[in-house]
Amino acid sequence: MFKNYNRQEEENTIVSPSNGAFIPLSEVPDPVFNQGLLGKGFAIMPSDGIIKAPISGKIVTTSESKHIVGIETKNGYSILIHVGLGTAALLGQGFKYLITENQTVTKGDPLLEFDLNFIKEKAFSPLVLTTLINIVEDQMLLNWQNADELIAGETPVVNIILRHKLNM
Structure with a gap:
């Protein structure tokens, strides 16, 4: 059976x-992460300490340890950005939020800064x-892009193609 998917839209490019x-x-x-328990995604070995919005939406998740940011898009899916492994134990040291919860952000906006050397x-x-974190397999198609070196807020990594909603 064929599934109908919408054309790729810019707002669905992460x-x-x-x-x-x-x-x-x-x-x-x-x-x-490697078993996909928090969803499908990717990792980056950072070359500096700035995190920018990978997609436009509303900030729905922050933490006292300042190492995570969750963004919900207008299409209803959520992106979680998690900086470092073992960083929750740092209790926010080395991190600085540039956003607040419920704030609306645009793709490419700065979200947080971190001290890369301190984290290392x-x-x-x-x-x-x-x-x-909330991809529904039969409603969305993930189209992964080819990129080795990434630029924050600019390099496309994955396109989300939403399935047509047919009124019958």
Whole structure:
């Protein structure tokens, strides 16, 4: 049976939240991420300490440890950006939010800053993880882009193509 999908829309293109090198999620040294327990996604070995919005939407998740940001899009799916492995234990040291919860952001807006050298020294890994946490397989098609070196707020990484909603 054929499934009908909408044309690709710019608002459904997820760009890199960080400058750095692309890493497949399957290579992340943490089973919560590499087994997809928090959704499908990708990782980045960051080259600096700035995180930008990979998509436009509303900030729906922040934490006292300042290492995560969740964004919900107008199409209803959510993106989670998680900076580093073992960074929750730092209790916010080395991190600075540039946003507040419920704030609306545009793709490419700065979200948070972190001290990359501090994170490399104190955490298990500085990897920046980006996951789509509520993808519904039969309603969305993920079209992964080819990119090795990523530019925060600019380089397309994945396109989400939403299935047509047919009125019958």
